[in-house]
Amino acid sequence: MNKQKILYLHVGYWLLVAVQVLLVSLGTGVLGTQIDWKLFFTIVMPVKLLQIACSAGFFYLNYLYLIPRFLKKKNIFQYLIVLVIAILLFTPLYYYLEQLFYPSIGWKTYELDLNFWSALMITLSANFLHIFLGILLSYLMDWRTMRMEKEIAEKEQLQTELAFLKSQVNPHFLFNTINDIYALTQQQNEQAPEALLKLSELLRYMLRESDDPFVLLTKELEYLENVIELQKIGQKGFSFVDFTIIGHPDELKIAPLILINFIENAFKHGIFTDKETPIRIRIELKQSTFHFIMTNRINGYKKDKTGGIGLVNVKRRLALIYPAKHQLLITNDPLNFTVDLKIDLS
Structure with a gap:
């Protein structure tokens, strides 16, 4: 009042x-x-x-x-x-x-x-x-x-925590990407300039668009496609990803960088060099419901022995941004790792 x-x-x-x-x-x-x-x-x-x-x-x-x-x-x-x-x-x-x-x-x-x-x-x-x-x-x-x-203190604390969690996304992903580009330059691979250009586009999105609490879903999906393309360049073309979008994003908005951890996790810990077992990413859009399903074959030889903060990070962000408007199911069986995420974007 x-x-x-x-x-x-x-x-x-x-x-x-x-x-x-x-x-x-x-x-x-x-x-x-x-x-x-x-x-x-x-x-x-x-x-x-x-x-x-x-x-x-x-x-x-x-x-x-x-x-x-x-x-x-x-x-x-x-x-x-x-x-x-x-x-x-x-x-x-x-x-x-x-x-x-x-x-x-x-x-x-x-x-x-x-x-x-x-x-x-x-x-x-x-x-x-x-x-x-x-x-x-x-x-x-x-x-x-x-x-x-x-309420003001809680809101400021929430914003601070979200900003901290979001800041953890960028360095975590960039560290691996820069390593891949460095390897390409060492090998004098002709794809190194293209990879560097893709990285600059991703940085531009991270610095400009992701400052907003919500961004257009079309831009977030475009960002994910660029991430996947950059990962493919880093693997010299020996990476297979089945990325499917069903439905129209229209004017829907989503929290930025909310899905990057799942995709980066799949490339870190999954098998994607066999076209018979690609990373499968399926996004279904029905009215205001966003449904993200990702499955990848588990690699027994983990690339990152130290573990990561990616999944913990995204779970916390989902809990803060969509407290009663999301459902997240992660299945980790001996062969496959599956993420099933639904978000009400209304």
């Missing part, structure tokens, strides 16, 4: 109080008599509105100063003393207005004649609700502020 809405609530509350007080005073002042509208609008209403203004002043003195200055600092005894002093100061102005104006017009709100102590009790009883509301509202606003600060 923004400050403007809070202001409207305060104004609305005091308007309701004014309507209630005027209706009660009107009914009390005309018991057994005819309504004298002239006296009501010229004397009774101004006096009652002035009393409501006094009540509002007493409320905001308590709400904005006394409660924060004393009560919230655990000075309860001091708070009670200054609260009583405030009531004593408001009593003459609040209720003696009736003794100054109402008797002269025959309008009597109370059956008893007001003196200072009876007026004090009436003032206290009339403002008891405002004292309670001031305390309640003050602590509710503190709770609201703490909750907003907590």
